[in-house]
Amino acid sequence: MSLIKSISGIRGTIGGRVNDNLTPLDVVKFASAFGTWLQNNKNKKDLTLIIGRDARISGLMVNSLVTATLQGLGINVIDLGLSTTPTVEIMVPELNADGGIILTASHNPKQWNALKLLNEKGEFITGENGAEVLALAESEDFNYAEVDDLGKYETRDDAFDIHIQQILDLPMVDVEAIKAKKFKVILDAVNSTGGIAIPMLLDKLGCETVKLYCEPNGQFPHNPEPLKEHLGDICELIKKEGADVGVVVDPDVDRLALIDEKGEMFGEEYTLVAVADYLLKNKNGVAISNLSSSRALRDVAQSHNSEYFASAVGEVNVVTLMKEKNAVIGGEGNGGIIYPELHYGRDSLVGVALFLTHLAKENKTVSELRAGYPSYFMGKKKIELTPEINVDDILSKMEKEYQNENVSTIDGVKIDFENNWVHLRKSNTEPIIRIYTEAKSQEEADKLGDDIIAKIKSLI
Template sequence: MGLFGTDGVRGRANADKMTAEMALKLGAAVGRYFRRDGSDAAHRVVIGKDTRLSGYMLENALTAGLTSTGMNVLLLSPVPTPAVGMLTTSMRADLGIMISASHNPAEDNGIKLFGPDGFKLSDAVEAEIEAMMAGDIPLAPAEGIGRAKHVYDGRFRYAERVKATFPAGMRLDGLKVVVDCANGAAYRTAPEVLWELGATVIPVGTDPNGHNINRDCGSTHTDTAAQAVVAHGADLGISLDGDADRVMILDGDGRVADGDQLMALFAARWASDGRLRGDSLVATVMSNLGLERFLAGRGIALHRTKVGDRYVVEAMRQHGFNLGGEQSGHIVMTDYATTGDGLLAGLQFAAEMVRTGRPAAELMESFETVPQRLENVRYGAGAQPLEAEAVKRAIAAAEARVAGTGRLLIRASGTEPLIRVMAECEDDTLLNSVVEEVAEAVRACA
């Protein structure tokens, strides 16, 4: 596996590839890549991060590498990932960098790269940068070394941009909202935005200490938000992940709606308003068959991509579509943002509650899901389970069993050493059987 995965570079902090040495080299390579014109014009990069302890180490190493090639660095401190995409363009930067491992535990970290248009870099550009890291990177002369400074209003700029996406003249007055910030990047911004729009806010996961990001909270641990919703009698729960680019929505009983249900709601609403470009939605291969059937019944096409919000965005840009996302909670609305934005999606859901006068429970179940099961199988260093003949045979047999009634998807994670075994089928017994058989074959070779 190369340096870059499905969403930048990711790994265990201070181990494997996620070291200060790597970040220094990556910063220099990225700086040189974006200064290839050789001009003396000022070049700048914005760097944001979430609340992980290792963020300090990686931020300093990246800054050293970038300034060594003549880039001027603007340090944003903790901000959500979508803020980096937005500020890269609004601050006329050549590059944006987010230091985050998203929903992963605090022991991990990652580096996501954004181009001057605010969109994540393509595979091709990342490959060029990785190739540069393998050689000698020309440094700037002493008089050309870049500067670094802190920018303290980044999160406020982002907050105002997000609030501007809320329908004009609409307020959240009378709505009680639990917002779980996962002890992550939005721990101040999300509660502030909701309160300023009129909501009564119950904040959860807003006490980061460098080690507790995503720990028993956030979009991958929704029980915490669910308990708060029920305990406070809230109307709505908004559960973000560590860098706030994904979201899960909860109703007043603490039940959870994933990204598929949110995309169904937004796609249907936008289509009825004539806002859905191309009458199409972009989602990944992981999205439920129920979503596909729901959209087809309304004349909306579903375009599937590889897993990863960057691939969703690439397809959206290629075809001119403006709505897409992932079952995991990345919701991409390119009318407003260049990447998934959990807070923005949560606000759009709340706006639909206000507009319709309907409770969250009614809005978050647009379609009946086809039974789906996902099993993650971890494998050791050097192992390649999907290359094993026994695994290939198990996959072929499972595909034959579900043919015509469901589907099977087996893939390696791009962010962790996991093989993801997923199946969908109307028959629960068959569903569990095929997943267990493939997962067991993978474990035997892991």
């Protein structure tokens, strides 16, 4: 059991002891801190926050605690109920709210929940702002409203309709082209809110949807992270049903994994690659991902005479660089699509619409589409160091060791070789260096990781 306090929010397991787990008192304290921080930083009296949650078993309880706490501070609450992360992000500016809180622990198992914090743009608050919220939570310097000044509470049940209509209105989403194909889609929504939102979208796109684990009851039938080892059921069902494509989302619907008509994984790194291929084919521009994402995105961008840049790991960092470079498309290699024409947040719904448009226009099967992209394989390793070893010193030595290569130090040390790369990042909580590699074969990626571990050990 654990409680993780970070600049992006608070996450923990339900039950247990205060300050060790996500207990009711911890939820109230953190909601109080965010509400108080907003009051301290907004030059207005009446504040309104948008709240939405995934289908976790603990969601309604946490929602009740958060909304009541905000009302107790004198903040108005608009409660979307069962929602998705991108839907809440869209509804904050749509309703001219001052911020939002998403109640979801993303791909973590069912015993986890979290509070994710949004600013008035519907984007995650900055690291600096997050640190200020954490400091307020520690100080417990809260001033609750008197009875005549309590916040108002209302609900909305049209958020999915608004989100989906905004997607259908995008010029790069060709609804008629998708409808003409009459795609048969298998959906695994891990019994969370994707089981509500994605079928609504697919219906508007004229697709036949076969639902698998789409009952939003929070009882996850498998590990909710959309990785190959967790998705055997949908892979088998695609072959049985003769479907065109499989769609898998995580509990809060900000990560999108695709499966081809043969029941084979498209590759979570390649969700972003395929969407970028479609967009950059029609408009030259900039594509952004993070340093640990596949080189395939760079290759596809260059094939369309477009530029590619990499940010530090983390959605906030990707968004910051996207704004700086005025990117056409961005995201993360875990299946996170960020399409700024809609909003600056990872959004599986817009990812589905853009991918199906691409698939329809290419007139290919999903496996044929995937075969047209460069194939890379990733490896993930770690090296555990003794506490007295200075990790920053090791990373500095590695940077110097490979100074003749293309080296980035914006987030650990990434070394780009001609045919592969390695990314070294230190853990914030333990003396560990995480080692990410990518190459043209799995064997090569794994060997590169082993070689780098050997090099690090030689420098200690």
